[in-house]
Amino acid sequence: MKKTINGLSVFLSNDHKSESIIFVHGFPYDHNMWQDQVDDLSKNYLCVSYDIRGLGDSPAGDGQFTMESFVDDLEIILDELKLNRPVLCGLSMGGYISLRAIERIQHKFSALILCDTKSTADDDEGKLKRAAAIKQINSGKFYEFIDSFILNCFGERFVKEKSAQFRKIVDRSKKSNPIGVKGCLLAMAGRTDTTESLSKIDIPVLIICGSEDKLSPPDVMKSIADKIPNANFLLVEGAGHMTPIENPLAVNRAIRDFLFENDL
Secondary structure (H helix, E strand, C coil): CEEEECCEEEEECCCCCCCEEEEECCCCCCHHHHHHHHHHHCCCCEEEEECCCCCCCCCCCCCCCCHHHHHHHHHHHHHHHCCCCCEEEEECHHHHHHHHHHHHHHHHCCEEEEECCCCCCCCHHHHHHHHHHHHHHHCCCHHHHHHHHHHHHCCHHHHHHCHHHHHHHHHHHCCCCHHHHHHHHHHHHCCCCCHHHHHHCCCCEEEEEECCCCCCCHHHHHHHHHHCCCEEEEEECCCCCCHHHHCHHHHHHHHHHHHHHCCC
């Protein structure tokens, strides 16, 4: 079922259940990247996914986004749907949003799942890469940016063996408004560092990382897990940055086990 909340496209897997999971996708994707997880978990949970402002079917507006405004959007969805302490699951940019949300409103969630993300803010090199990406898009090379960025997100095996699926993912991302994509780049470049708050997380946490992730490598994600008091770390062999798509069976099994072990 699709709803519009605060102008955003929000998707609910089934009728309202007592237990729920809200999925926050990565850049430059949309809610569809979680389809394998929604299909698997919706038997027992209300699964909520949505298109982050400026991506997918959610409007770009003027493209003046911040990480704070993204967390505002997430909180409005929680409140509008009256979700009772859902599990929060985010990947990459969705992880940035999730970590900042935990800093601000941890009491509104029962657990946290982080896939292929970072707690650190962009350093100067990272900011310059965001600026170069915006410059490339402004020069009329939006499709070229999407092609190169997404290729870097996936492991070589998936690109080679699942070429049709990979192409479909790329083509879907090209349908987003370039203004929205640039707005997301600006928001990520300006995000705060959430590393210091990791030790204050007091809900169960699952950290998932692909062994071939080039953007948030295993050592970076293991460091996040080590700083969180109640965190489990899972390395998904052979996957790149997009573990929920590249190896959904392993990710789904890990999430189900995590939810069961924590009585969620």
